Structures are given as C-alpha cells and as structure tokens.
Amino acid sequence: MENRASYILVGSFVLALLAGLFVFTAWVAKVQLEETRQPYHIFFTGSVTGLQVGSPVRYRGISVGTVTDIRLDPSNVTRVQVTVEVQEGTPIKTDSIASLEVQGITGGAYVQISGGTEMSELLRTAHDNGVPVIPSRPSSLTVVVDAAPQLLNRALDVSNRLTELLTPQNQAAFGEILANTRVLTAELAKASKGLDATMAQANRTLQSFEPLAPQLSQTVGQAQRTLSAVETGTKTLTGDLHDLTVALTKTTNQLNAMVNENREPVRDFTATGLYELTLLITQLRDLSGQLSRVVTRIENDPSNFLFGGTRQGVEVRGK
Secondary structure (H helix, E strand, O other): OHHHHHHHHHHHHHHHHHHHHHHHHHHHHHHHHHOOEEEEEEEEOOOOOOOOOOOEEEEOOEEEEEEEEEEEEOOEEEEEEEEEEEEOOOOOEOOEEEEEEEEOOOOEEEEEEEEOOOOOOEOOOEOOOOOEEEOEOOOHHHHHHHHHHHHHHHHHHHHHHHHHHOOHHHHHHHHHHHHHHHHHHHHHHHHHHHHHHHHHHHHHHHHHHHHHHHHHHHHHHHHHHHHHHHHHHHHHHHHHHHHHHHHHHHHHHHHHHHHHHOHHHHHHHHHHHHHHHHHHHHHHHHHHHHHHHHHHHHHHOHHHHHHOOOOOOOOOOOO
8 A cells, every 4th residue: 555655656646747848948939939939041161170060159159049050152162052040030240250269169150240339230241142241350279280281281380490400410509508617617617716806905995985985075075166167267268268259240330331331532542642652752852962962061151141240342452
C-alpha cells in the first residue's frame, strides 16, 4: 500500500513538471510569435568562418537579433550574403556599419552593427528582393587572417637574416668583442681604485680654496663696482658725443645759411672787387717806394731837406 502511494506521488510530480514545461514552451512560442522582426542583408567579401545560422546579432554590444541565413551571393560569387533578423524598432541608420567579430575564446563569430548618428535617417533602401542592405567593412578577424601570411613571410625573412648573421666568422668576432669587453671592464675596475684617491685629492684641493673665498668675493665686488663705473662713464661719454653731434649739426646748418645769404656779395666781390683791390695794392706799393726815398733823403741831409740848402751868390767886384 505504501509503495503504491509513493508511485502516485512520483507520477504526480512528473505530470506537474511536464505541465510546467508545456506552459513555459507555449509562453516562449507566444512571445516569439508576437515579436516582430525586421530582416536585413549583409554582404561580406572576406571569410565568414565561425559564423552560422543562429549566431547573435549585436547593435553596439546589445543583442538585437540572430543570423537566419548564410549563402553565396547569387549575383557575385566573391561575396557572402548573410541574412539577419533584428527586433522591430532597432535604430539601424543609413550610416550604420556591420562587421564580423569573434566572440571570446570560443572562436564563435557574431555580427556587430556599429555607427549611426542621431541626425541620420533610418535604413529603408531595399535590395532587389525588397530587403534593406546594411553596408559592411572588413572585420578584425579578416584583417588578422589577411595579414598572417605577410607576418609569416617577415618572420621567415628575419630568421634568414639572423642565420646569415650568425656565421662562424661573425661568432668569432662576437667572441673577440666579448673578450675585449671583459678586459676593458677589468681595467676600469683597477682604475676605479685610483679614482677614490683622485676624488679625495680633489676634495682637499677644494678645501684649500675655501680660505680664498672672502678674497674672491671682494675681488668680484670690486670688479662689479669697476664695471658699474665704466658703464656710468660710457653713458656720460655717449651723452657728450650726442651733444657734440647736435652742436656740429647746428654749426653746419648755420654755415650753410651764412653761405647762402652772402652768396651774391661774394660773387660781386669776386667779379669787380678783386680788380680794384689789385689797383689799390699797386698804388700802395708806389706810395711805399716814394716814402722810402723821402726817408732816405732825410737821413742823408736833413737840413737840406728841411731848409732847401744855402745858395751863395756870385761876388761882383768893382772895376
């Protein structure tokens, strides 16, 4: 009797669990039926490895839909046509861009929609079959896959160059360089012992200069005062030279004015005055000669010059 009661409890629990699962399935199906989705086409020119039907579609990182179809583009076999369905009301703009991204470390791919500005219009331009097309760009996965051969070639090139560099001759040269470096390091270590003595001698030398510090300060002060005096004298001399230049300028201007004012009298004197001056000098020379002769007569016979001399008459004798 007890076994039968336990079977009834287990059966009731299983029936209740199945009923709950049925209700949950019906609710999910109802939600999906009531939800309206907008299909879009995306054309990728690169590889879509890792993308499959049911992969998520994210708009700025938020899941907004799923991938419903993946096939080659019937009109261009170099492209892959991916059909996605996103929730109605998702703001897919004309400047939105779709790319293929890798999801975590699992390797699964998903469609990432980014871009779109507030001022842009909603994407409504339809393709030939009436489905709008979201522009795409190369994904980071595609860039890595495309760049991988170039990186591999560069790595091989570097490896070949390293192999050529590490020839026996170069290895021997490197060995000599290391040996020379070791010898140089040893020499520097020996020299460092004498460096301590040199530093001590330098300290003693600096200490011997300390008593001279006051004298050096006085010398520097005297030099500063001398420079100040020289600067003052230079300023004074500069001022005197400036005054002299101004005075010479004024004198030159006055001489120019005087010459301009007396230009006509000088011209008249040069034309007629010089001739009359020449005649006057000639007459003065003749007068000077005559005065010389008169002075000579006075010196020789002043009485004769003053009284004209005594004349004796002829004595007349009687007959």
